[in-house]
Amino acid sequence: MNHSIAIFGAGSIGAYVGAALIAGGADVVLIARPRSCERYVREGIAISDLEGRREHIDAARIHCSADPAALADAGLILVTVKSADTAAAAQALAAHARRDALVLSLQNGIGNADTLRAALPGMTVLGGMVPFNVVQTADGRFHRGTEGQLMAEASPALATWLPAFAAAGLPLSERSDFAAVQWGKLLLNLNNAVNALSGLPLKAELSQRDYRRCLALLMEEALRALAASGIAPAQIGGVAPRRLPTMLRLPDWIYRRIASASLKIDPEARSSMWEDLQAGRRTEVDYLNGAVARLAQRAGLDAPANRRIVALVHEAEAGKGQAMAGAQLLAALRA
Ligand SMILES: NC(=O)c1ccc[n+]([C@@H]2O[C@H](COP(=O)([O-])OP(=O)(O)OC[C@H]3O[C@@H](n4cnc5c(N)ncnc54)[C@H](OP(=O)(O)O)[C@@H]3O)[C@@H](O)[C@H]2O)c1
Known part of the structure; x- marks a missing residue:
């Protein structure tokens, strides 16, 4: 199956953003640890936010794999692992990602996009910023508890993907002062x-x-x-x-x-x-x-x-x- 968007490291941010993108109609594959994947494809993914949004993405709509080869068809890859795992994620992307895929780091810290860029010569890698906070609640929901808009380094490569973020209820704004x-x-x-x-x-x-x-x-x-x-x-x-x-x-x-x-x-x-x-x-x-x-x-x-x-x-x-x-x-x- 062709998946246009891949999320590498579907934990709190990856599962929240991924589920919102699926709810908005995007074709998404999640790359996650085996135990997380098993849960997502068994139970689906529930998300909620402080403005009262509550949504459950049925298991049938979740595509998840622990094998990074599953992102091979993606045109956009969102990297949502913790910073210590970025180098390993970069190696997996180097082995499996399409050379023309756009890679967007949705991570905190300063050096993650550079780590990805160094391992992915010739590919477009952008820094992104998630201003809001997501935690897993006791009942397994991914809950956004603060507000703010996604931001990314300005690039013409983003234009194709902006409608998917808007449809997900997560509009992404471009910044030239990233x-x-x-x-x-x-x-x-x-x-x-x-x-x-x-x-x-x-x-x-x-x-x-x-x-x-x-x-x-x-x-x-x-x-x-x-x-x-x-x-x-x-x-x-x-x-x-x-x-x-x-x-x-x-x-x-x-x-x-x-x-x-x-x-x-x-x-x-x-x-x-x-x-x-x-x-x-x-x-x-x-x-x-x-x-x-x-x-x-x-x-x-x-x-x-x-x-x-x-x-x-x-x-x-x-x-x-x-x-x-x-x-x-x-x-x-x-x-
Ligand atoms: N959570 C927030 O509120 C928030 C807000 C803004 C920004 N951020 C930033 O977003 C990034 C992600 O944070 P998070 O809270 O979403 O982290 P998280 O919940 O730990 O999610 C990352 C997930 O990626 C998995 N993972 C790591 N390497 C993998 C691999 N090679 N293959 C498959 N899965 C892999 C991790 O599994 P293991 O745990 O088993 O390694 C974990 O489930 C961080 O840079 C963070 O600072 C987070």
């Missing part, structure tokens, strides 16, 4: 580690000033490193990057008022880093806070709070330590 977009998103992703260590849903975590102070500290280091490197991060969401630390440090009652106007988060939303810790998986912390520490070092600066939170998340990956209260985490980051 490096700035990626760094703007990475600033927000610095909260993933804070959220994972808090053990709380995003909304509950961000409603506590001490956790927000932790995030403000991490963002300030990143903003300093970016400024020293001549990078101006793009604004993702309602607040300009340079204003984020000040906003985060506001007392709870003022923050709540501003946040409710600029940021919609439902009570189910959590960071995928929290999910990784729960599942005993390696997290992306080296690609997020670690990227800030590396950028600072290259600019002759230090980013000690980001370095410390990387170490804390690695301890949590090793099963050491419990959820940290805001004041405890703040003290550890300032130590």
Whole structure:
């Protein structure tokens, strides 16, 4: 069978975007681990969002394979594995993808599209950005708990595919300043580690000033490193990057008022880093806070709070330590 769109790594983002594309009428094949595929083709895939969308894609409409050869006919390949798996995904694409296929990385972090490009000479590889958050609920639904529009590096190669994203209810906008977009998103992703260590849903975590102070500290280091490197991060969401630390440090009652106007988060939303810790998986912390520490070092600066939170998340990956209260985490980051 010919599948026009392939999703490589159908976990939270891949299954959500893939199911939305199928609901919109696209011909999609999911590449996933055997246990995920078995579930998708047995039960179908249910998706929901904070605006009240709820959809179930019947099992009969799901095409899923653990064998990357199944993407051989795809004209568009969305890469949705975690950053540590990008190099392996790139090898699979090099072996099986059509040379004229468009590859779009829908991953966080800075270097994933470059990793794919290096392994896929001659192919068009674009960076993409997913601004919203998706987690699996206890009943197996893929739930989008925050808002925002997909973005990608501007390219004429995207034109064919934009209608499929629009029909999926996930309109994709093109950005000519994509490096700035990626760094703007990475600033927000610095909260993933804070959220994972808090053990709380995003909304509950961000409603506590001490956790927000932790995030403000991490963002300030990143903003300093970016400024020293001549990078101006793009604004993702309602607040300009340079204003984020000040906003985060506001007392709870003022923050709540501003946040409710600029940021919609439902009570189910959590960071995928929290999910990784729960599942005993390696997290992306080296690609997020670690990227800030590396950028600072290259600019002759230090980013000690980001370095410390990387170490804390690695301890949590090793099963050491419990959820940290805001004041405890703040003290550890300032130590
Ligand atoms: N979740 C979010 O809210 C969110 C939001 C914005 C951006 N992102 C970014 O999107 C990317 C994906 O995140 P995610 O949360 O969707 O991750 P995820 O739930 O872990 O999904 C990735 C899936 O790909 C599978 N996989 C990895 N290598 C594979 C291979 N060679 N063949 C088949 N399957 C493979 C993984 O299986 P194993 O776990 O067994 O390896 C996992 O099921 C990350 O860069 C993340 O930062 C996530």
